[in-house]
Amino acid sequence: MIAMIRHREAKATTMNFVFEHQPVPSVAVEGESARFPVRRIFCVGRNYEAHAREMGKDPSRDPPFFFTKPADAVVDDGIVVPYPPLTQNFHHEAELVVAIGRPGFNVTEGDAWELIWGYAVGNDLTRRDLQLDARDKGRPWDWGKAFDNSAVCGPIRRAHETGRLEKGAIRLSVNGTVRQEADLSDLIWSVPEIVSILSSAVQLLPGDLVYTGTPAGVGALVPGDVCKVEIEGLRSITTPIGAALS
Template identity: 55%
Template sequence: MTTSLLWRPHQAAVPVAGRPGAFPVRRVYCVGRNYLDHIREMREGDERDDPFFFHKPADAVVPDGSAVPYPPQTEDLQFEGELVVAIGREGVDIGPQDALDHVFGFAAGIDLTRRDRQRECRAMARPWEAGKSFDHSAPCGPILPAQQATQTLSGELRLSVNGELRQHTSLKLMIWDVPEIISHLSRSYRLMPGDLIYTGTPAGVAPVRPGDRIHVEITGLPSLTVTIRPGDTHASQ
C-alpha cells in the first residue's frame, strides 16, 4: 500500500499570452555556447562544436514581474538574455525539417548564472550545476503561441539593465538555429509537452546586484522584466 505525501510538489507554470490558464513546465533544457561573440567574450575559442546542453530545475522558472532573490554562494550573479522555445508535441530523433511542428510557442527568458561558480566548475572539469541550476535562475516571460510569432525567429533580442542596453543581437546569429537545437536535443531525450529550451545568449553578459531591473525584449514576443532583490543568505546583504 502506498502512502500519499502530505504536500503537493510545486508545479512551475508560465502564462500563455492571450489565453486562460498556463503552460505547465516539465523540464528546462539550456543550450551552451550558441553565439560566437559570447564564446569569444568568455575566451572559449572560435570553434563551431556540436551543441551541448545542461539542465535547470523546473521550479527554477519564475514569471514576468518577479523579484528574484540574490542567490547564495556567489559574488558574481550575471544575466544572459535568451529566446525560449516551449515544446507542445512529443518527439524523439526529430529531423530539423519537422522540428518546428513540435513547438507550442516562444518566450523571452533569462539564464541567471553564478559566474564564479561556473568558472570553478569548468576549471575542475565538473558539471556546471553549481553555476547554473539554482533557485529562481530561469525567469521566463509569457509564451506566445508559435502561429502568432511569425517574425520572432528572424528578429532581434535586446536586454537592458536599469534602462541601459547591455545585450543586442539578431536571432539569426545563433550558431545552431531552433530546428537544429530541437533535432540535436531529441537525439538524447524524448521531448514532451511542457519542456522549455533556453537557446543561448549573445555577448554583453555582466554582473547584477540587488535593486537592478532586468528587461528583455524579443521581436514579436511579450517582454520580460525581473528585479533582483536582496537574498536572505547573501553574505554582503
C-alpha cells in the first residue's frame, strides 16, 4: 500500500496537462507572506433572523441550507470588482468567513472548533435579481451567487489569535453610510453548529472556506461605490465597485 501511494505521488509530480492550468486560488494570511490555498467555498443561506424576514422567509430554526461558489471566485481586500453582467440588482452581503485547516467528516459541535484554522471578513456578492428569479422558479442559485469575483475575502487571522468567535459586531457601509449592522451572536446557527452540520454531508478538508450568513440590510451596489465590511477582532475589507466589463 505504501509503495502504491508513493507511485501515485510520483505520477502526480510529473503529470502533464494539455494546456497551462490556472493558478491555485488563495487568500492572504494576516501578518504572513504565505497564502491560504482555497479548495472550496461553502455559504450558509439565511442565517440571521432579520435577514430571513427581509427576504420574505420564515426565520424559524429549520436545518440550515448551503450553496457553493467556485474557488476562483475569491477576491482579495482592496481589489476593484467590476459590475457583473446580466444583473440590474447587484447586492452586498457582509459575512464572517471560517477557514478550515484540518480534515473532518461527521464531527460533533465540540470537535468542530478543532477544524478551524482561522477567520476572515467576507462579502458574499450577489446578483439578486437572478437569485430571486431562480428561487421563484425552483432552479439552482448558481447564476445569482456563483459568478466571477463574487466572494470577497480579507486576510485570514489564525484562530489561536482570535479565540472562538461567538460574538462581536459585524457592520457593512457603502460610501461611509452604514447599511448592515448586527452581532455574530445573532447567528441562528453558530459557527460550530454550521461546521458540524456541513461535515455531515461532505468531508471538510484544509482549504475550504465557509461564509456563515449575512445580517439584514442587504442592498444594491453601483459602479463607483466603495463597500467596507468590518467584524470586531478582524481586519476590515474594502471593495471598490468598477464599471461593467465591455
